[in-house]
Amino acid sequence: MAQILDGKKISAEVYADIRRRCSELAKNNIKPGLATVLVGDDPASQVYVGQKIKKCQENGIESIHCPLPATISQEGVIQKVKELNENPKVNGMIVQLPLPKTIDPEPVINSIDPKKDADGLHPLNQGLLGRLKNWKEITQSGIPLSCTPYGVVQMLLHEKIQIQGKHAVIVGRSTLVGKPLAQLLLSLDATVTIAHSKTTDLIGMCRTADILVAALGQPEFIKGDWVKPGAVVIDVGISRTKEGLKGDVDFKAVSQVASWITPVPGGVGIMTVAMLLRNTVSLTEYH
Secondary structure: OOEEEHHHHHHHHHHHHHHHHHHHHHHHOOOOEEEEEHHHHHHOOOOOOHHHHHHHHHHEEEEEEEOOOOOOOHHHHHHHHHHHHHHOOOOOOEEEEOOOOOOOOOHHOOOOOOEOOOOOHHHHHHHHHHOOOOOHHHHOOOOOOOOHHHEEEHHHHOOOOOOOOOOEEEEOOOOHHHHHHHHHHHHHOEEEEEEEEOOOOOOHOOOOOOOEOOOOOOOOEEHHHHOOOOEEEOOOOEEEEOEEEEEOOOOOOOOOOOOOOOOOOOOHHHHHHHHHHHHHHHHHHOO
């Protein structure tokens, strides 16, 4: 039976570190500020942003929430981002995705000041990440890291799970998770394969993984017999189904085979919010 990679437990330690760093900043009358831009009234997005606001308030970070109507133009969203770029109280900023279909997210993300990019999604920061050689260089660089991949790595490091020399297979190639996570695992000396819907023999590929990451947004897609005995399984997906929240992994079956597994909920999602706040504090300290 797999051991649980507990997002609640690990994030509590991240938040304790955040509070310590905020109290150090407070000695110089500095309070980190995180701006959240929410366009429209998507229920799931409202819940996610609400969680971020709550965690800011609990951990010594100023929350600056900017709700915008679904009818706003793309230029209107970009104008709001530019205002936040100029606001000295804002040290980190996120634009909650997905945006309404009328708005192209790329120009909006590109308009964020890279020094305030708490989500680690600006192309400048993602490009810099690709240039750095190893995990030490990455952590010393001060660049914000994409929050979900950062959370995944934090969980592995916290439990001292060996990454060096291991074969990591990531199912999913998004710019939010798959691609940046591949770079982080490479920086920790894993051998990384990114698999996707067009991969030949996806099941066979999954069975070669020492570390298997599911990040494709299809509930219970990864089955128990897809997993190498003793593999570490990270479930990034979260979908609302009639039976409740489900991950991309068939938890019941896979937990019989894996050595470690993340639950849904209670795993990677909790860590994503924690790393967003950590990015905000780091951006405050560096800039």
